[in-house]
Amino acid sequence: MDVVELLNDLTGGQLLLWKVLLTSVIFACAGLQVLLAARFYEASTVPPISTGAASRTHRLNGKLTVTLAVVVALSCLIGPAGPTSPTRVLLHSVFGSLVFALLAAKYTALKLRPAWGRYLPWIGSGLFLTFAAIWATSVADYVTAR
Amino acid sequence: MRAVRLLPLLALTGLVLVAAPAATRPAAAQAGEEARIVDFDFAPRRLTVEAGTTVTWTNTGQRPHTATDRGGTFDTKPVAPGAKAEVTLSTPGTYFYFCRINPAKMNGVLTVEPGADEPRAVRVQAVDPGFTGDKLRFDPPELAVAAGTTLLVANVGGKPHSLTADDGSFDTGIVDPGAEGGRFAGRSASVTLRQAGTFRFHCEVHPAAMKGVVTVTGEAASGGAPAQASAGPPEVDVGAVDFAFEPDNASVAAGGKVKVTNNGQAPHTLTLDDVDLDTGNLAPGANAELTAPDAPGSYSYRCAVHPARMRGVLVVLGRDTEDPNAQAAAPPAAPAAPASGGGGGPSGGVTAFVLAAAVIAAFLGGIGVSAFALRRRAAT
Numbered sequence: 001m002d003v004v005e006l007l008n009d010l011t012g013g014q015l016l017l018w019k020v021l022l023t024s025v026i027f028a029c030a031g032l033q034v035l036l037a038a039r040f041y042e043a044s045t046v047p048p049i050s051t052g053a054a055s056r057t058h059r060l061n062g063k064l065t066v067t068l069a070v071v072v073a074l075s076c077l078i079g080p081a082g083p084t085s086p087t088r089v090l091l092h093s094v095f096g097s098l099v100f101a102l103l104a105a106k107y108t109a110l111k112l113r114p115a116w117g118r119y120l121p122w123i124g125s126g127l128f129l130t131f132a133a134i135w136a137t138s139v140a141d142y143v144t145a146r
Numbered sequence: 147m148r149a150v151r152l153l154p155l156l157a158l159t160g161l162v163l164v165a166a167p168a169a170t171r172p173a174a175a176q177a178g179e180e181a182r183i184v185d186f187d188f189a190p191r192r193l194t195v196e197a198g199t200t201v202t203w204t205n206t207g208q209r210p211h212t213a214t215d216r217g218g219t220f221d222t223k224p225v226a227p228g229a230k231a232e233v234t235l236s237t238p239g240t241y242f243y244f245c246r247i248n249p250a251k252m253n254g255v256l257t258v259e260p261g262a263d264e265p266r267a268v269r270v271q272a273v274d275p276g277f278t279g280d281k282l283r284f285d286p287p288e289l290a291v292a293a294g295t296t297l298l299v300a301n302v303g304g305k306p307h308s309l310t311a312d313d314g315s316f317d318t319g320i321v322d323p324g325a326e327g328g329r330f331a332g333r334s335a336s337v338t339l340r341q342a343g344t345f346r347f348h349c350e351v352h353p354a355a356m357k358g359v360v361t362v363t364g365e366a367a368s369g370g371a372p373a374q375a376s377a378g379p380p381e382v383d384v385g386a387v388d389f390a391f392e393p394d395n396a397s398v399a400a401g402g403k404v405k406v407t408n409n410g411q412a413p414h415t416l417t418l419d420d421v422d423l424d425t426g427n428l429a430p431g432a433n434a435e436l437t438a439p440d441a442p443g444s445y446s447y448r449c450a451v452h453p454a455r456m457r458g459v460l461v462v463l464g465r466d467t468e469d470p471n472a473q474a475a476a477p478p479a480a481p482a483a484p485a486s487g488g489g490g491g492p493s494g495g496v497t498a499f500v501l502a503a504a505v506i507a508a509f510l511g512g513i514g515v516s517a518f519a520l521r522r523r524a525a526t
Contacts, residue, residue, distance in 0.1 A: 008184045008185070008187060008189070012206075014206075014207075014208065015184070015185050015207075016185045016207065016208040016209060017208050017496065020208075020496065020500060021496070021499065021500070024499065024500040024503035024504065024507075025503060027503055027504060027507040028503045028504075028506045028507040028510070029507075030507060030511060031506060031507035031508065031509065031510035031511030031512075031514070032507075032510050032511075033511075033514075034510065034511045034513075034514030034515055034518075035510040035511065035513050035514040035517075036514075037514060037518075038513070038514040038515075038517035038518055041518070041521075043517040043518050043520070043521040044513065044514065044517035046513060046517075121518040122518075124514075125514070125515045125518060128507075128511040128514070128515065129511075129515075131507075132507070132508070132511070135504060135507070139500050139504075140504075142208075142500075143496070143497045143500055143501070
């Protein structure tokens with residue numbers, strides 16, 4: 001079974017469109033993640049919910065975001081991944097890899113190295129900015145290319 | 147909370163459950179001439195048609211794609227999302243084709259079977275590991291044809307090949323591969339077999355691995371007329387404007403004249419990528435004349451001054467070579483709903499959704515990052 005063929009069948013030949021939509025959802029979720037983190041770190045009073053609720057929502061939203069990111073990343077890896085030209089595609093690959101490197105750093109800080117916890121806001125902010133770069137090097141090109 | 151922890155697993159399980167029915171769905175029926183182009187594949191990948199059949203590719207993806215013969219005998223040119231392109235093939239044989247925009251991912255095989263009439267030309271492919279990962283071979287290695295039949299030899303690999311009779315009675319000469327080891331479409335050449343008999347042939351470059359045999363029956367008509375004259379025009383006019391070629395896909399007979407005129411306000415050139423043909427710098431209003439290559443095939447060209455924006459393909463037609471530009475002239479289907487900026491783009495709904503998502507993301511993330519940054523500054 002060819003996975004790209006399967007994914008195209010599943011999406012009615014609109015695989016790229018679905019990736020564009022999911023990437024945009026992931027980007028929005030990443031923005032919400034940083035906002036929620038700022039709330040439960042008490043760096044912000046927005047949104048007006050308790051820190052506990054912000055923490056729980058952050059975890060739930062994080063799992064959703066990572067799951068969607070993995071699905072989109074896999075469809076990229078088995079589909080058109082590989083080219084390093086043009087530069088936009090190369091940058092997209094670099095940022096795509098960087099996201100998972102930052103996620104690994106975040107989980108390490110959470111589970112294995114509690115002392116690294118003070119870096120979590122910066123890792124989270126970096127994740128958001130990297131998702132923004134991924135969006136800019138894929139979706140932005142998609143909607144402006146033609 | 148347990149359900150939350152299992153969310154990724156549940157999502158993946160759902161994906162598999164949704165995928166399972168599709169995986170067991172039978173492949174699309176290969177009814178003949180209708181085929182689809184999707185991102186980044188052909189559906190079906192293998193198609194068998196009778197000689198003379200018109201194959202219509204509909205691009206149902208979101209990106210422009212082409213269906214291009216690896217041997218250079220047809221090229222749909224980029225087909226916009228929602229549009230169609232047609233190619234009619236009269237020469238029986240196997241055609242490895244690909245998308246020249248996504249050559250690594252999009253490959254298909256088109257098999258043209260002989261029709262009711264005796265074919266006057268038969269295609270033989272020279273295959274190698276080049277870009278398709280195949281082994282060195284002729285496809286097909288054994289043929290039986292009537293005297294007077296033309297063998298159209300297409301190099302669909304990444305190395306040079308020839309089709310040469312062991313006894314020297316015919317020889318295509320070296321047929322060049324596509325540029326960059328088969329990244330681009332290769333060339334084709336032809337020989338006409340007039341004498342009855344059994345002829346073993348080989349590739350002069352790979353004589354040990356590439357061998358075949360052709361059995362020629364009957365007698366060729368006296369006079370030895372070619373199977374079919376080239377349908378290509380003896381000369382073609384190409385204009386350079388600011389910043390495009392008009393036309394950007396031109397056809398001409400082998401050895402024909404290509405007349406280039408600079409109709410723009412900036413200097414331009416017409417420079418072929420794979421052969422040493424170049425007009426040099428043409429001032430506004432100036433013109434030049436090039437002689438097309440003798441070997442049939444597709445030759446990409448560009449303006450050396452504006453290579454990113456000014457590109458085109460010159461199709462040199464040989465005997466029994468279909469003119470892809472003549473086919474492409476058929477009116478395409480209406481493209482998908484245009485985007486705000488141009489035809490074939492994503493729909494306005496998609497554009498609005500992704501832009502709204504980006505604004506929301508930037509707004510939420512911006513507040514969050516700012517909060518962290520401001521708290522850090524306050525702490526210090």
